[in-house]
Amino acid sequence: MESRNYICNYCRKVYIPKRRGVQKFCSNSCRVGSHNLEKKKSKTGLVPAPQTVKSENTKIEKMSLAGVGNATFGTFAAELVKSIFAKEENKPATKGDLKLISSKLERFQIIKNMNPNFNGQKAYYDNQQKIIVYI
Numbered sequence: 001m002e003s004r005n006y007i008c009n010y011c012r013k014v015y016i017p018k019r020r021g022v023q024k025f026c027s028n029s030c031r032v033g034s035h036n037l038e039k040k041k042s043k044t045g046l047v048p049a050p051q052t053v054k055s056e057n058t059k060i061e062k063m064s065l066a067g068v069g070n071a072t073f074g075t076f077a078a079e080l081v082k083s084i085f086a087k088e089e090n091k092p093a094t095k096g097d098l099k100l101i102s103s104k105l106e107r108f109q110i111i112k113n114m115n116p117n118f119n120g121q122k123a124y125y126d127n128q129q130k131i132i133v134y135i
């Protein structure tokens with residue numbers, strides 16, 4: 001009986017074949033893998049190496065484009081932050097603000113049977129001035 005081990009034609013692993021002299025691969029998946037590789041080779045006539053180079057170039061291009069995009073976005077974001085902080089109403093709420101809000105809540109009572117005005121502001125009854133206001 002033949003005693004030498006076989007080397008898989010696909011993964012190069014040393015294996016003991018079930019049927020001597022017939023098998024070229026250690027497993028079915030290697031046989032299929034090798035078959036697919038052969039198909040690929042015959043299709044393109046080339047090993048996939050040049051593709052790798054191409055994709056690396058694309059990656060670099062994408063990276064530099066992203067860099068430009070980030071710089072533009074950075075400027076835009078800074079402008080946006082400036083404009084947000086320039087608006088009084090968008091400033092983060094302080095304890096004073098919260099006090100003001102709660103005092104407003106006591107002073108103004110929402111009127112449920114009145115529709116909001118064209119600005120979307122709701123109708124409130126001002127307990128101090130005794131009038132209806134839109135806030």
Ligand SMILES: [Zn+2]
Pocket residue numbers: 008009010011012013025026027030
């Ligand atoms: Zn194998």
